[in-house]
Amino acid sequence: MSRTSYPDTNAFMAELKAKNPSEPEFHQAVHEVVMSLDHFLNENPKYRYAGILERIVEPERMIIFRVPWINDKGEMRVNRGFRIEMNSAIGPYKGGLRFHPTVNLGILKFLAFEQVFKNSLTTLPMGGGKGGSDFDPKGKSDNEVMRFCQSYMTELYRHIGPNTDIPAGDIGVGGREIGYLYGQYKRIANEFTGVLTGKGLIYGGSLIRPEATGYGNVYFAQEMLKTKGESFKGKTVLVSGSGNVAQYTVEKVIELGGKVVTLSDSSGYIYDQEGIDAEKLKYVMYLKNTKRGRIKEYADKYGIKYVENERPWLEKGDIALPSATQNEINEIEAITLVSNGCICVSEGANMPSTHEAVQIFLDKAILFGPGKAANAGGVAVSGLEMTQNSMRLSWTRQEVDNRLQNIMKSIHETCTKYGKKESGFVNYVDGANIGGFVKVADAMLAQGAV
Ligand code: NDP
Numbered sequence: 001m002s003r004t005s006y007p008d009t010n011a012f013m014a015e016l017k018a019k020n021p022s023e024p025e026f027h028q029a030v031h032e033v034v035m036s037l038d039h040f041l042n043e044n045p046k047y048r049y050a051g052i053l054e055r056i057v058e059p060e061r062m063i064i065f066r067v068p069w070i071n072d073k074g075e076m077r078v079n080r081g082f083r084i085e086m087n088s089a090i091g092p093y094k095g096g097l098r099f100h101p102t103v104n105l106g107i108l109k110f111l112a113f114e115q116v117f118k119n120s121l122t123t124l125p126m127g128g129g130k131g132g133s134d135f136d137p138k139g140k141s142d143n144e145v146m147r148f149c150q151s152y153m154t155e156l157y158r159h160i161g162p163n164t165d166i167p168a169g170d171i172g173v174g175g176r177e178i179g180y181l182y183g184q185y186k187r188i189a190n191e192f193t194g195v196l197t198g199k200g201l202i203y204g205g206s207l208i209r210p211e212a213t214g215y216g217n218v219y220f221a222q223e224m225l226k227t228k229g230e231s232f233k234g235k236t237v238l239v240s241g242s243g244n245v246a247q248y249t250v251e252k253v254i255e256l257g258g259k260v261v262t263l264s265d266s267s268g269y270i271y272d273q274e275g276i277d278a279e280k281l282k283y284v285m286y287l288k289n290t291k292r293g294r295i296k297e298y299a300d301k302y303g304i305k306y307v308e309n310e311r312p313w314l315e316k317g318d319i320a321l322p323s324a325t326q327n328e329i330n331e332i333e334a335i336t337l338v339s340n341g342c343i344c345v346s347e348g349a350n351m352p353s354t355h356e357a358v359q360i361f362l363d364k365a366i367l368f369g370p371g372k373a374a375n376a377g378g379v380a381v382s383g384l385e386m387t388q389n390s391m392r393l394s395w396t397r398q399e400v401d402n403r404l405q406n407i408m409k410s411i412h413e414t415c416t417k418y419g420k421k422e423s424g425f426v427n428y429v430d431g432a433n434i435g436g437f438v439k440v441a442d443a444m445l446a447q448g449a450v
Helices: 009-019 024-043 052-056 105-121 142-159 175-189 209-226 244-255 278-290 296-302 331-339 355-363 377-391 397-419 428-447
Strands: 061-070 076-087 093-099 128-133 165-168 236-239 259-265 268-271 305-308 319-321 344-346 367-369
Touching: 009 024, 024 052, 024 105, 024 355, 024 428, 052 428, 061 105, 061 142, 076 093, 076 105, 076 142, 076 165, 093 105, 093 175, 093 377, 105 128, 105 377, 105 397, 105 428, 128 142, 128 165, 142 175, 165 377, 209 244, 209 319, 209 344, 209 367, 209 377, 209 397, 236 244, 244 259, 244 278, 268 296, 278 296, 296 305, 331 355, 355 367, 367 428, 377 397, 397 428
Parallel strands: 093 128, 093 165, 236 259, 236 319, 319 344, 344 367
Antiparallel strands: 061 076, 076 128, 259 268, 268 305
C-alpha cells in the first residue's frame, strides 16, 4: 500500500487478506481495530500519511523453528515453534507463549496484534509479541514437557532477552512450563535475569502474577458495573474455562459476593446451581493444576449437571466472564445471553466473542469489556515483575494488588475517554482500540520510518 493511497477499510482488508491468506483470526482482530479507528484516523490524518495502519499490521519479525524432542518411549517427536515480534515502538516485545495443538501462525499473529494495543493500555513501557507451539502438553508426562520446553528454548533463547523480548505464559504454559523454560535459558545464556515473567516466587516471580488476569478482569467488570450503580454482590456469574484465568476469576467473584455457576474445558461444561464456593474452587485447582484431569470430574464429585461438548452460554446469568479461548461465544449464544438478562460481558480470554457476538452486545448496549482492555491485568503484573527484577526486590502482595487495581481503573478511564458516544453509551471496543493505538502510533511517528 502506498503512502498516498489512504485505502478505505474494505480495500485495506482485501489487501491484508490477500497478503496473509488462511489466517481468519488475524483478519478478524485487524478488522475490528480498523473499524474502530476509521473515524479517528479521518480526524487525525497524520497517522494515515505516515502509513501507521499499514505498518502496525506487519510484524517486525516472525521466527518459526523446528522443535525436536524425545518422548518417554524413546521416540523422536517434532513440533513447530513460533515467536512473533510484532511491535517494539514503546518497549521490548512482551506477550505470552501458547502450547496447544491448534496453534498456527495466524492465531499467534492475532494474539500478537492484540497484545500491542493491550500493552499500550496498561501505561507500562511494553511492546507486543506472542509465541508458542502446536505441542499439546495434555497427556504428556512432566519429563516429556520438560524435554519439549528445553528444546523449544534452545532455539528461542537467541531471540529474546530482558531488554529485547520477554515471553510469559498463556494457554498450556503455566508455572511448570515457565520453570523448565527459564532453567534452560539460564543454562544457555549463563545469566540470571528477568527474561520470562510468570516465574516462581523463589526465583524472581511476582506475587499476584498467577491471579492477575482473572482478578484484573473482575476489577475491570466492577468498574463497568459501577457506571450503572451495579456490583457483583448477589449476581449469578457464568465463567468458561477452568485454567489459570478462570480459577482466579472465580476466586475474586466469590470474594465480591457473586455466585459462579459454570466452568468448562474443551470437553464440556459444568453447571453448579449452588455456586462454586472456596472449598470447591480448591478442588478445581487441584484437579486442573496437579491432577491435570477433566472438569467432568467436578460434576461426578459433587453430583451436578455436566454437558458434554457444549459451552455455558445458554445458561442464565447476570454476568458472563469468558475465560477459555478465542471465538467461544457465537451470535446465537450472545443473543441468548442478552435475552436471559445478562447485563455485562467481560473478556478474560483473548477474542472469545465472534465479530457477530460483539455486534449483538453493542447493539443491545450492555456493558461489554473487550479482552485487550479487560484481561490486560496479566501483562500489567508481568510488567511489574520486570520492574521488580530490574530493581532486585519484591513488592508485597498488597502493593502489587493495589497497582493492579489502579491500572485496571486507568484502562477503564482510557476506554471511557475514547469510547464514549454522544448518547452517553460507552463503546469499550472503540475505546480500547483507539486508546491503545494513540500511544503506539505517536511513538512510531516520532521514530520515523521504522
Ligand atoms: P490455561 O491453559 O490455564 O486454561 C485454558 C482453559 O481453556 C482450559 O480450561 C482449557 O481446557 C480451555 N480451552 C483451551 N482451548 C480450548 C478450546 N479450543 N475450546 C474450549 N476450551 C478450551 O490458559 P489460561 O487460563 O492462561 O488462558 C485462557 C485464556 O485467557 C486464553 O484466551 C488466553 O490467551 C487468555 N489470557 C491469558 C492470560 C494469562 O495471564 N494466562 C493473560 C491474558 C489473556 P482444556 O484443558 O480442555 O484444554
